[in-house]
Amino acid sequence: MRSIYRELRFLSRDRAAILWLGLAFVITLLAVTAGLYEVQSQRSRLMQLLQADRSDRRIVTEKHNDWGSIAYHSFHLTFDAPSPLAFAALGQRELLPWKHRIRMLALEGQIYEADATNPAFTSIGRFDFAFVASNLLPLFVIFLLYGLRSDERAAGRFELLVATAGNGGHLWMTRATVRLGLLALCILSPLVGAAVGEGSPPHLVIFAGSAVLLHLVFWWIVSNEVSRLTQWSSPVLLTALIGLWLWFAVLSPSAIHTVIERLIPLPNGSEILLTQREAVNDAWDLPKKTTMTAFTERHPQWRGQADINQPFEWKWYYAFQQVGDQVTEPLSQQYDSGRLARNHLTTRLSFLAPPMWLEQTLQSLASTDVGAALSYEKSIRNFHAQLRAFYYQKLFEDQPFTAQALEQRPEYSKAHLH
Amino acid sequence: MNTPLSTDIALEAKQLMVVRSGQVVLQQLSFVVEKGQIFALLGGNGAGKSTTLLTFLGFLPPTAGAAYVQGLNVEQHTREVRQAIAYLPEATTLYTHLSAQENLSYLLTLAGRQIDRAAIDKALDTVGLPTRAHAQRLDAYSKGMRQKVAIALALLRETPILLLDEPTSGLDPVAIDELNTLVQNLAAEGRTVLMVTHDVYGACQVADRIALLHNGSLVGTFSASKGAPIDTNTVHTAFKEQTVR
Numbered sequence: 079m080r081s082i083y084r085e086l087r088f089l090s091r092d093r094a095a096i097l098w099l100g101l102a103f104v105i106t107l108l109a110v111t112a113g114l115y116e117v118q119s120q121r122s123r124l125m126q127l128l129q130a131d132r133s134d135r136r137i138v139t140e141k142h143n144d145w146g147s148i149a150y151h152s153f154h155l156t157f158d159a160p161s162p163l164a165f166a167a168l169g170q171r172e173l174l175p176w177k178h179r180i181r182m183l184a185l186e187g188q189i190y191e192a193d194a195t196n197p198a199f200t201s202i203g204r205f206d207f208a209f210v211a212s213n214l215l216p217l218f219v220i221f222l223l224y225g226l227r228s229d230e231r232a233a234g235r236f237e238l239l240v241a242t243a244g245n246g247g248h249l250w251m252t253r254a255t256v257r258l259g260l261l262a263l264c265i266l267s268p269l270v271g272a273a274v275g276e277g278s279p280p281h282l283v284i285f286a287g288s289a290v291l292l293h294l295v296f297w298w299i300v301s302n303e304v305s306r307l308t309q310w311s312s313p314v315l316l317t318a319l320i321g322l323w324l325w326f327a328v329l330s331p332s333a334i335h336t337v338i339e340r341l342i343p344l345p346n347g348s349e350i351l352l353t354q355r356e357a358v359n360d361a362w363d364l365p366k367k368t369t370m371t372a373f374t375e376r377h378p379q380w381r382g383q384a385d386i387n388q389p390f391e392w393k394w395y396y397a398f399q400q401v402g403d404q405v406t407e408p409l410s411q412q413y414d415s416g417r418l419a420r421n422h423l424t425t426r427l428s429f430l431a432p433p434m435w436l437e438q439t440l441q442s443l444a445s446t447d448v449g450a451a452l453s454y455e456k457s458i459r460n461f462h463a464q465l466r467a468f469y470y471q472k473l474f475e476d477q478p479f480t481a482q483a484l485e486q487r488p489e490y491s492k493a494h495l496h
Numbered sequence: 497m498n499t500p501l502s503t504d505i506a507l508e509a510k511q512l513m514v515v516r517s518g519q520v521v522l523q524q525l526s527f528v529v530e531k532g533q534i535f536a537l538l539g540g541n542g543a544g545k546s547t548t549l550l551t552f553l554g555f556l557p558p559t560a561g562a563a564y565v566q567g568l569n570v571e572q573h574t575r576e577v578r579q580a581i582a583y584l585p586e587a588t589t590l591y592t593h594l595s596a597q598e599n600l601s602y603l604l605t606l607a608g609r610q611i612d613r614a615a616i617d618k619a620l621d622t623v624g625l626p627t628r629a630h631a632q633r634l635d636a637y638s639k640g641m642r643q644k645v646a647i648a649l650a651l652l653r654e655t656p657i658l659l660l661d662e663p664t665s666g667l668d669p670v671a672i673d674e675l676n677t678l679v680q681n682l683a684a685e686g687r688t689v690l691m692v693t694h695d696v697y698g699a700c701q702v703a704d705r706i707a708l709l710h711n712g713s714l715v716g717t718f719s720a721s722k723g724a725p726i727d728t729n730t731v732h733t734a735f736k737e738q739t740v741r
Contacts, residue, residue, distance in 0.1 A: 084605045091593055233589045238646075241553045241583040242607045242653075244575045249606065 081248070085256040095222060095257060102218045103264035106210050110268040113165035113206040114276070120160050120176070127177065131155035143479050145472040146392025149182040149465075156180055156461060156490045158454035161445040162278040166269060166286060167208035167437070169446030176451075178458060182469055184402035185462045186410050187354040189455055190347030207269055208440040211290045212433040213327050215265060219297040220319045222257045226250055227305050228312040250302075258298055262291060282443050289443075293436045330431035338423050344416040350409050357405035361398035373397035376404060383474040393473040400466065414452055421448040457490075464488040506531045506657055506688035507552060511561035514547055514712075521547045522712040525561070529690055529705075531656070534683045536699035537692040538735060539709035545692035546586065548709070549659045552690070553583055565657065579607075582650035586662040589642070592635040596620055596645045599634065603649050611652055619648040624674050639666040647678065658682065660691035664698050676702045696735055700728040710738040 089095055131153065138151040157177040164171065180188045227250060230236040240246035266287050273283040300322060305315055361369055366386040374381045377400075386394045428435035441447040468487055477483065507529040514522040522544045529535040537545045550556045551563050554574035563570040565577040590599040600616045620630050623644040634642055643666065650658050660679070664672045679689055679702055693699050699706050706726055708716040716734050718726045 080605070084602065088602055091591075091598070093593070234585060234587055235589055235591075237550065237553065237555055238583060238585050239603075239606065240555070241578050241581065242603050242649075244578040244607070 081252045082256060085252050088253075089256055089260070098218055098221045099257075099260050099264050102214075102261055103268070105214060106207065106265050107268045109205055109207050109210040110165065110272045112204075113168060114272055116168060116204075116206075117160040117165045117276075120171070124157055124159055124177065127155050127157070131179070139481070139484060144392075145469060145477070145479055146395070148479070148484070149392070149396065149469045149473075151181075153179040153181055154461070154465065154490055156454075156458045158450070158457075159492070162276045163273065163282050163286065163444040164446050165272055165276060165444075166206065167440035167444040167446050168204045168206045169208070169437075169441035169444065170448055170451040171446050172204045174451045176454065180458060180462060182396055182399070182462075182465060184354050184358050184399040184406075185459065186403050186406045187351040187358075189458055190350050208437050208444075211265060211293065211440065212437040215261075215290070215294060216297045216323050216327060216433060217320075218261055218265075219258065219294060220301055220316070220323060222261060223254055223298065223301040224305060224315045224319050225312040226253055228310060228315050231309070232312060250306075254298060254302065258294060262294060265294075266290060286440055286443050289436055289439045293432055296432045326431050327433040331434040334424065334427045334431060334434065338420050338427070342416050342420050342423065344420070345409050345413050347413070350406050350413060353409055354402045354406040358399060358402035361401060364398075366394050369394065369398045369401055372401045372404065376400070377470065380470060380474045383476075393470070396466070396469065396473065414455070417448055418452060461488065461490045504530050505564075506533070506566060507535075507690055508564040509548065509551075509561070510564065512548075512551065512558050512563060513560035514544075514551055514556050515559045516547070516556065520712060522551070522558075525709075525712065525714055527707050527714060527717070529688055531688050532683055532686045533704045534679060534689045534691070534702055536703035536706045537690070537709050538694065538696060538699050538706050538731065539692075540694060540735075540738075542711075543709040544712040545694075545709055546661055547712075549583070549661055549690070549692055552659060553578060553581065580655055581657045581659055582653040582655040584643075584646050584650050584658065584660045584663055586665055587639075590634055590645055593633060595631045595633055596625060596637075596648070597630050599645060600649055600652060604652055607653055609653065615652065616648075619652045620645070622651060623648045623678065624671070640668055640671045643667060643675075644671070647675065651678075651682070656686070657688045657690070660689060662693055662695075663691055664693065664695055672698060696732045697728055700726045700731055706731055708734055708738060 135152050135154075138148060142148050142151060155177065156179075158171075160171065160176075178188060227236065230239055239249060243249040269286065269290075270283060273286075301319055304318055304322070308315070308318075310318065370384040370386060374384050380393075383393075384397075424434075425438055428438050438447065442449070465488055471477070472479075472483070505528055509525050509527050512522050512525040513520065525544070525548065527535075537548060539545050547556060551558060552565060552570060554570045554577060557571055565573075566580055568577055570577050591602070594602065597613065597616050597620075600619070601611070601613075604611045604616075617627070617630055621627065625641060625644045625648070629637065629641060634645065637645070643663070647663070650660075658679075663675060663679075667675060676698065679691070683689055683704075691699075691703070703726060704720050706718045707714055708718075708731070715738050718731050718734075720726045
């Protein structure tokens, strides 16, 4: 403890180290604040949308009194509210939509028409805690440690210090521990403070903190070994360590993403949207029987009520919407399974790039990873299937519209996510 | 295994050979420094003087032979050996953003010693550092003042052995005289001093014994006779012969 206190006092006079630590704290604070601001703004947008959503449907109900029109005009808000740790790693919430307004129409196009709202973020990433911990933390470790030995050598103090301490290893270890302990404090205290404010589950915060510490230890080992095994001067060491940072934080993740994209090709959301729109538009010109046959293959229970005798019937209209989904189903499944496969492979290969591993881990803990995005999309499909089941019964059984029966209409809730 | 040595022997180089970057820096170097003795290693640039000190401190492992400090093999007992030695490197650069008091306080804690401020001030007074400078940052110090702080560190560590690398380098004549007096006082207290220098006159003034080093080998030794310092002319002539050759 005495040596820790000694190095703490020593560090308190080291302006460069204090500057780096202060910068680390301020940047983390800004990143956490930006994350908090973003999730707060998402939550308040959700609150407004939820109110507007209910109000819109009430207006539709006042204007219309048949199941087909009500189904057509009613929008339903689906959403994936930010988790209590989402502020730390916004992840896929920046890339993929986390809210939709869906109708009884063909669904797949509705899911993907809002894809890639922020394509710029796919390359640069959001300035959030995960970004700081993954990409900037290594730089702070490097700046705090690279000159630990080499600066003393350059100043002609190295031998004096080691001879005075008796054991150089203990001296450098204590110095590094104090510096990195304070760095960890600067990085983790804003996270913990915000997590407490957000009511994040403690075990998730502990996992997140442990992952950050593990990442910090990795860079400690890298910095320590490079400076221990070489007699390089400080500028050369700094260059070498920045080179390693470039490799692990920039080049490796890029290479991994490129390899994965080559290995697992994906259709994009717009392809699905286009295919579905073409299928739905073509359906207007197809014989109604063709549409209803395709529909009843999936819903045999309505085979007895599938005859269409009028030029326009709502049940035919919704049937061809569903057939549109059926046409795009292989593409959608390929898209989902491809994204899942890419995500699995990315997780595996991320061990080759620790900053990437940390980002993935934090996104997973914050439920903002690809898995969470896919779960949300699945919840939309489940909800939409419930809506269809509700309206199909009314339409195919030709039930009269009543406000009481409408109250039984499914509502999207958090439960759909699980 | 430690070589059993006489309790009167503080330092011993035994058939010492050190190779650095493929070059033989010390070869067959043997000498003994008795306790309380001031021993000067004299030689030109590249003679191996600083290498000898670094070998005694355990920074350079001998390729052959061994170095002993108070009977302990340096390679096997590096930590204990370092605890017994106060080392004053050439052109000492202590932390310039700290004051003399802070430098000493930090370095003494590093050595595992808890010394109060009064003792630090007393040591700084002893080495002749003006009192007003004690609390000043070292970046305002002259080279001689910084050297005095480093010497104060050696004093405060109260180790039985001092290794001084070119201790008078850059000092003014008055400061050199003060340093020589200080070194002699320390020896009188029973401390052993091994200093390396290329200052023939200074070495003759202060040392009990002088060893002349050339290309990593010992080429001559000179001892002071009772009460009289080593003859500067004799040493100087030998020194010139070696360096010209």
